[in-house]
Amino acid sequence: xxxxxxxxxxxxxxxxxxxxxxxxxxxxxxxxxxxxxxxxxxxxxxxxxxxxxxxxxxxxxxxxxxxxxxxxxxxxxxxxxxxxxxxxxxxxxxxxxxxxxxxxxxxxxxxxxxxxxxxxxxxxxxxxxxxxxxxxxxxxxxxxxxxxxxxxxxxxxxxxxxxxxxxxxxxxxxxxxxxxxxxxxxxxxxxxxxxxxxxxxxxxxxxxxxxxxxxxxxxxxxxxxxxxxxxxxxxxxxxxxxxxxxxxxxxxxxxxxxxxxxxxxxxxxxxxxxxxxxxxxxxxxxxxxxxxxxxxxxxxxxxxxxxxxxxxxxxxxxxxxxxxxxxxxxxxxxxxxxxxxxxxxxxxxxxxxxxxxxxxxxxxxxxxxxxxxxxxxxxxxxxxxxxxxxxxxxxxxxxxxxxxxxxxxxxxxxxxxxxxxxxxxxxxxxxxxxxxxxxxxxxxxxx
Numbered sequence: 001x002x003x004x005x006x007x008x009x010x011x012x013x014x015x016x017x018x019x020x021x022x023x024x025x026x027x028x029x030x031x032x033x034x035x036x037x038x039x040x041x042x043x044x045x046x047x048x049x050x051x052x053x054x055x056x057x058x059x060x061x062x063x064x065x066x067x068x069x070x071x072x073x074x075x076x077x078x079x080x081x082x083x084x085x086x087x088x089x090x091x092x093x094x095x096x097x098x099x100x101x102x103x104x105x106x107x108x109x110x111x112x113x114x115x116x117x118x119x120x121x122x123x124x125x126x127x128x129x130x131x132x133x134x135x136x137x138x139x140x141x142x143x144x145x146x147x148x149x150x151x152x153x154x155x156x157x158x159x160x161x162x163x164x165x166x167x168x169x170x171x172x173x174x175x176x177x178x179x180x181x182x183x184x185x186x187x188x189x190x191x192x193x194x195x196x197x198x199x200x201x202x203x204x205x206x207x208x209x210x211x212x213x214x215x216x217x218x219x220x221x222x223x224x225x226x227x228x229x230x231x232x233x234x235x236x237x238x239x240x241x242x243x244x245x246x247x248x249x250x251x252x253x254x255x256x257x258x259x260x261x262x263x264x265x266x267x268x269x270x271x272x273x274x275x276x277x278x279x280x281x282x283x284x285x286x287x288x289x290x291x292x293x294x295x296x297x298x299x300x301x302x303x304x305x306x307x308x309x310x311x312x313x314x315x316x317x318x319x320x321x322x323x324x325x326x327x328x329x330x331x332x333x334x335x336x337x338x339x340x341x342x343x344x345x346x347x348x349x350x351x352x353x354x355x356x357x358x359x360x361x362x363x364x365x366x367x368x369x370x371x372x373x374x375x376x377x378x379x380x381x382x383x384x385x386x387x388x389x390x391x392x393x394x395x396x397x398x399x400x401x402x403x404x405x406x407x408x409x410x411x412x413x414x415x416x417x418x419x420x421x422x423x424x425x426x427x428x429x430x431x432x433x434x435x436x437x438x439x440x441x442x443x444x445x446x447x
Contacts, residue, residue: 002251002289008037010291013077017070027073031055034077042221042253047084047260054080078286084256085282090239090264092211092279094127100182102209104200104235106227107188110243111215112141114269115185116148117277118241121267123154127180132172133158134165134203137187145185152274165199166206184209192227197234204235211238213266218242221250225257232263243269246276324420326384330376333369371404372412378402387416 012033019026031052038048058076092101101118105111115131123129131149133156135141142160149156157172165186176182186203189196204212214237216227224242231237240263245251258265265280376384378401383390390398390413399406 002041002245005037005041005252006289006291008040009034009289012037013074013290017074019070022070022073027056027059030073038252042250043256044222044253044260047256051080051084054083074290078290081286081289082282085259085286086264087282089279089281089283090266091281092239092266094122094181096210097180098177098182099180099211100184100207100209101211101213102184102186102200102204102207103213103215103241104186104231104237105188105215106192107138107190109188109215109217110269111135111188112144112185113148114215114241114243114267114277115145115183116152116154117269117274118267119149119154119181119183120152120274121277122181122183123152128178129154129181129183130176130179131156132168132176132182132184133160134168134184135187136160136163136165136168137189137199141185141187148274165203169203169206192230192234200235211266213237213239213241214263215241215243216254217244218251218254218268219244221253222257224254225261228258228261228263232261237263239264239266241265241267241269242280245269246271326376326379326387326416329416329419330373330384333373371408372415375399375402375404375409375412387413 012030015033016026016030034055035048035052038051039045055073055076058080059073062072062076103111103115103118112135119129119131131145131154133142133145135145142158145158146156157168157175159168159171162168162171184203184207186200187196212235214228214231216224218224220227224240228237228240240258242251242254242258242265245268255265255268267277268280268285270276270278375398378398379390383394383398390409395406395409395413398409402409
């Protein structure tokens with residue numbers, strides 16, 4: 001997510017913090033590098049200079065009081081970026097039932113896919129959710145939404161024989177009232193035209209949505225301001241969902257443009273998977289961008305995964321007593337894979353984002369985790385429960401059964417033994433202390 005901007009900012013911060021002196025020249029050089037990074041990410045020139053001036057002004061005020069740590073200047077950068085993006089963010093609270101969310105937007109921004117992502121988001125939070133197919137303009141929209149609904153086990157209400165979306169609402173009016181959250185996918189166009197405005201206005205008046213969210217791609221950069229302003233004027237949108245945040249250099253421009261336009265960003269799409277949708281929280285977002293981590297989001301993801309399956313009491317007992325076998329190791333790998341790409345998980349761990357681990361290396365490690373799982377699938381239950389019995393002949397058999405090399409099986413066992421040793425050192429009260437500390441939540445600023 002915004003890799004180029006993030007890497008440039010992290011590089012500038014590391015260089016600044018490691019500098020010997022904190023003087024006018026060092027500060028100016030640091031601010032100039034931040035300016036360059038933001039401009040390359042398509043953030044508007046006026047906004048970049050406003051951020052720069054605020055950083056310099058606050059830094060001079062602190063330096064004027066006496067010697068100040070360079071880390072404090074970095075903290076000022078963090079706070080100024082958060083301020084521009086809306087500080088606290090704008091969460092959608094389900095204040096009534098049914099709670100109706102209407103998605104609008106132009107073609108090519110992933111509106112239908114985003115409808116399924118939001119449905120999954122609210123379903124994971126314990127709501128009874130349904131999807132309403134109101135895109136009667138695009139022929140394949142109904143089938144696409146139906147397939148996505150099946151993937152996440154969410155019902156889809158629609159009628160592809162109807163050409164007027166208002167008629168679809170009337171047909172299923174009584175059915176959708178039974179749900180906590182209704183996500184309505186509307187028709188798009190190539191541009192904001194009069195016929196689209198008329199159609200969405202009629203849908204809005206009939207559906208009476210609690211939120212009207214504009215879905216737009218982050219790849220339009222500063223153009224997001226003009227588009228968000230036009231949709232706000234025409235249809236009174238309550239917020240924006242930015243998609244394609246994982247594959248564009250213009251995401252910084254789109255985010256700041258929406259903030260300037262007064263159209264709060266409610267969600268950002270950070271990948272192609274159904275789970276790759278996050279509430280936009282400026283503090284967490286900037287913290288990750290600057291390599292300071294995002295432990296809150298990491299913990300939330302872990303809790304969501306834990307909810308998906310009943311707790312394994314036997315595994316908990318083994319971990320608490322310092323025991324650990326390959327079944328436990330396999331379960332941990334499967335849980336980790338559900339959290340998304342390793343590079344994203346690493347970025348959420350405080351300090352790790354600044355470590356500068358090459359993405360290629362993380363991709364190699366991600367592939368290794370998949371291979372480890374394949375090899376463990378070729379093991380017997382006895383071997384998984386008691387890895388000490390895995391000697392040469394068993395290693396050969398496991399390698400053949402998984403289509404891998406014996407050296408790779410030995411590497412798996414080596415990794416397992418290292419983790420097992422670590423778990424022994426953290427058994428009992430130590431694990432409980434760690435769990436308690438992390439369970440408190442609340443990201444602390446690292447400086």
